[in-house]
Amino acid sequence: MATLSSDLRIDIDRLSDRLAALAEIGAIEGTEGCARLALTDEDKVGRDLVVSWMRDLDLTITVDSIGNVVGVMGGEHDGQPVMTGSHIDTVRTGGRYDGNLGVLAGLEVIETLRAAGITPPRGLAVAFFTDEEGARFPPDMLGSLVYVGGMGVEEAHAIEGIDGATVGGELDRIGYLGPAPLPAPAPHAFVELHVEQGPVLEAEELTIGAVTGVQGISWTEVSVTGQSNHAGTTPMALRKDPAVVAFRTAAFVRELADELGAPQVATVGRMHLHPNLVNVVPATAEFTIDLRHTDNDVLLDAERRTLEFLLEAAAAEGCTVTTKSLARFDPVEFDDAVVACVEQTALTQGHTVRRMPSGAGHDAQMLARVCPTGMIFVPSVNGLSHNPAEYTSPADLEAGANVLLQVMLELAAT
């Protein structure tokens, strides 16, 4: 009697072994982490390894001209496949789970189905997208952006990295300048398994996050100019202290986030005073404001209120202000049906689950432009990511991969 597909379970040891084998490439000595910046020699060796595993699984492999690699099981179907995937490039101080999990869990799903002799009615695809991190070549999520037609190939090839190399040149050099056309045909649906990279699931003792979308991001750099003066001899009434404007605005941004409530987040993570001396009223204060929300109207309102406060605080202090947008992305909403499928599958498998937005960017948000899309989160211990100490327990990896398996089968059934 054949196994019921709903009873299928992935092999966590096999998945962990693959995660460990991939993490050995570019391993950061003395840690569990690794460094495989996009399109470097380390990235090439990692790609070659993952492609060899795709070959072992008898997938039909295509490489496109931005270096995205897609392996398809059951390529004989007419319609587009259900796709999963993520990225295998890392930041310079990367962990072994960020991105890699989504790709290798996809392979684990395929291998589990192969072993059970199950061929779903629709093809299944596993992709890894180029330069998701953007740590070598800006912007991040470059490969998936080009995949869905958000940027032209020529423009992408011309991008210069932090080391002066170009995307096109490096793709050619490492042998991943493929022939598949771009933008690619839209998949039937896309679902990505990823570590949360935040503390919410762990704090609430939950196993699965059914990701509802990606927060909109607003990064602003603020420069305030005042009048540098002696801190002892300048009465308060005669000061034009740009640091006071910065402190007040930064404190306001926190109050605003508290007032707006979750999922609003707001951070002033960078500040520089000049000349930055104990007994000198600063001449200038520079700082950044990071605002994020899932609802673009709320995000716009938070931006407007922050700017209003900043300008009033500067005027009150007799300082001048310039602002510069460093990044601005609208929120992305994932497909209701896919989100519900993730949530229901987790519950069916006996896991605790919550709907939640993603605070970080992911390839899935690019795929959401062209097909029904969702994501599955598993907990990150201490919320750590982009850190060699990034960790997710085997039990949580297993839970996430099993949810991925059933969600892909469900999506492939339609």
Next chain:
Amino acid sequence: MATLSSDLRIDIDRLSDRLAALAEIGAIEGTEGCARLALTDEDKVGRDLVVSWMRDLDLTITVDSIGNVVGVMGGEHDGQPVMTGSHIDTVRTGGRYDGNLGVLAGLEVIETLRAAGITPPRGLAVAFFTDEEGARFPPDMLGSLVYVGGMGVEEAHAIEGIDGATVGGELDRIGYLGPAPLPAPAPHAFVELHVEQGPVLEAEELTIGAVTGVQGISWTEVSVTGQSNHAGTTPMALRKDPAVVAFRTAAFVRELADELGAPQVATVGRMHLHPNLVNVVPATAEFTIDLRHTDNDVLLDAERRTLEFLLEAAAAEGCTVTTKSLARFDPVEFDDAVVACVEQTALTQGHTVRRMPSGAGHDAQMLARVCPTGMIFVPSVNGLSHNPAEYTSPADLEAGANVLLQVMLELAAT
């Protein structure tokens, strides 16, 4: 008929010429400023020049074992002389007036009296004290501190500078390790002419400040430790953001100063966030708090309220705090009679005048420990000091030196 001493006036051209000649030593190219860090070769050349002027004026010159140089006119008197003076060392980016004015105006007073054939009933002395700036050897006001017995000579000689040299070694090397005993006998009275180094006189369009004392100073370094996290994925409720504690406390410090009113001043001039990135909740925030007031009780209260706010803000954010006192000096009050004499003399000479505290430290505050003391301020354009662009108009220099002349005569008459 002899000139009435109250009609005597100094020669501003001669004073300006001496200021210019001294500023040529260690001149900062392309500016009006100069750099003569204490006990360097430049300081030695500057000292030699001023000593040569003292010799030209036939003063009795003594050098003590911390390198303070005192020139006395009319050494035949029994009692102690009325002393004026200041310093001729500068910071690395110094102006030509800070300190130098007080010394050269003293010489100008003597020369004016000599030219008029006037010998006051009590001796007059002009001093320059070693290392007032503290820019090479901490603490500042070192020479006058040792002069009044606030630090022993051996301890002072052992002080190591920013370049590894010692005070004793450098005094010997430049030939200013003199024989005069320390602590020195207290003068009859001390009065110092100095540029304001702040904006108050200019802002109020006044010529003379009758300095009532020196503000007490409290410098605290604060380190706040929280939990570094991803700015996108960490909900506000789960944050321990040390920067928020720093911003709130820094904003509070300003509100506190505004509430307490002049002469309270409060400055957060230095802040460093780590890792200081736009999208990372910082792990640590370090900043300094500079509080000053003329009334020690108010200063103590400001310190207490600031610490209370800091600890509450840190507790609310789940952060830990350490504080370290970088400096703490009680306020100094000058002698009522000397302050009144400065004020009255300015009025008599037709100048506008106000009583005011000094926000910066001066040699006079050390002399105030051992004799009736006062200071005369003249305006600093734009409040600038410790800056090659430091400037005081010849008219204001002249006014200040003429007030000094009459105040010294007045003090010497008793």
